[in-house]
Amino acid sequence: MEYIINNYVSFNSSDGTLFCQDDSIDMITLNRVSNELLLLFIQNVGVPISRDKLLNELWEKKGLSASNNNLNNYVSMLRKALAQCGCPGVISTIPKHGFLFEADIIYITPSVTSPDVTEYNQSPSPPVGHKGKWMGSGFFLSKKIKITTFFLVLLTAAATAYIHENLRLNSVRSEIFRYQQCRFYLIDDMTRRLDRGRVINRINAIIKDEKINCAIKTNVYFSVDKKKNTLDNYVFLELLGYCTYKSKAPCENYIYSRGEGVYENKN
């Protein structure tokens, strides 16, 4: 059986271990009596328990002799253990009567035997007067898992989309240089194979001729197609596209036809 005390400390009654949810300290292992004592407190959360009842449950029923001093020692040890885990003051002493355990308790049933809330609701209800929250199978953990999974999926989807888009864009366009606010890209492999220096010179010449404005953020795309004309000469068809960044203005396309000497030496 596992319990969450004050949404912070996890208590496993089958092996008597206490875990802090934030892992600030190592696991604390309770001895047999402290373990049974905490379990009794949890089962009677919010209800005063008399010393006689505790002595009876912890020692006399097992045929052992008990004393109030013994009980005080174990309560003290349990208080220290809970305080170490960040739950101080959950056990109060009621003078001349016994003790009162006050905390929010979430009961976690093993998920194999009780897979959902409905099934759990058929189990015995907590004693009258319980203040703790009794919830269904793995509620606390599954909620954390759900939220974490949701954000992980969102993050993964966003990262995948971002990486995919960047890879796709890099395969479509490759930046060749920047001038003021303009970024210049080559958009086909034919152009990428040309002499880089000549391509940059040619782009600069077009910028000058067409008085292209690089004072605003703009992407400029350049492409060259090599064609053979009817006179058996090669002609370079140039396309320079000027697309203002994040603007609905149409891309301005400047198309030129040039002779062989522009990008290659005549043989």
Add this chain to the structure above:
Amino acid sequence: MKIKTKLVVFFLVLTACVIYWINFHNDKGFNCWARLHTQGNVGNCNGKSVYDIFLSMHSGGEGYILVSGEWSCKNSSPKSVDGIMNFSYIKNGDYYSIHMKERNPQLEAIFRVLTYRDIKLKVTAINSSDFILTLPNETLMLCTED
């Protein structure tokens, strides 16, 4: 319901949403426009032209190209030209197969690609609103989505 089942359901719903989103965007059609400045062989002479192209592809496999602008030969006054050419299209792989429904010699004179009855056109996004339009053998132009 076990957490594994819940996760499977969640991923299925997510996948369905993504597929729906992709289909929604594919179905809404594509409109883009561009301005072309050419120098060299314009019509039957050596000159210049400036014209706007508006390409509209509806979701039903129909579309049109609107061309308007002017051109001039060297040492002659500019001539205006405008018109619409309707077409039908289907998508084959990465390319749209466009079939021109009519001819318009005036527009063909300034926008050479319109001389072909059938065109294979590829539309590639280069950022959120700009696209490259390419034929299998050349880059046609860059346009901005409307």
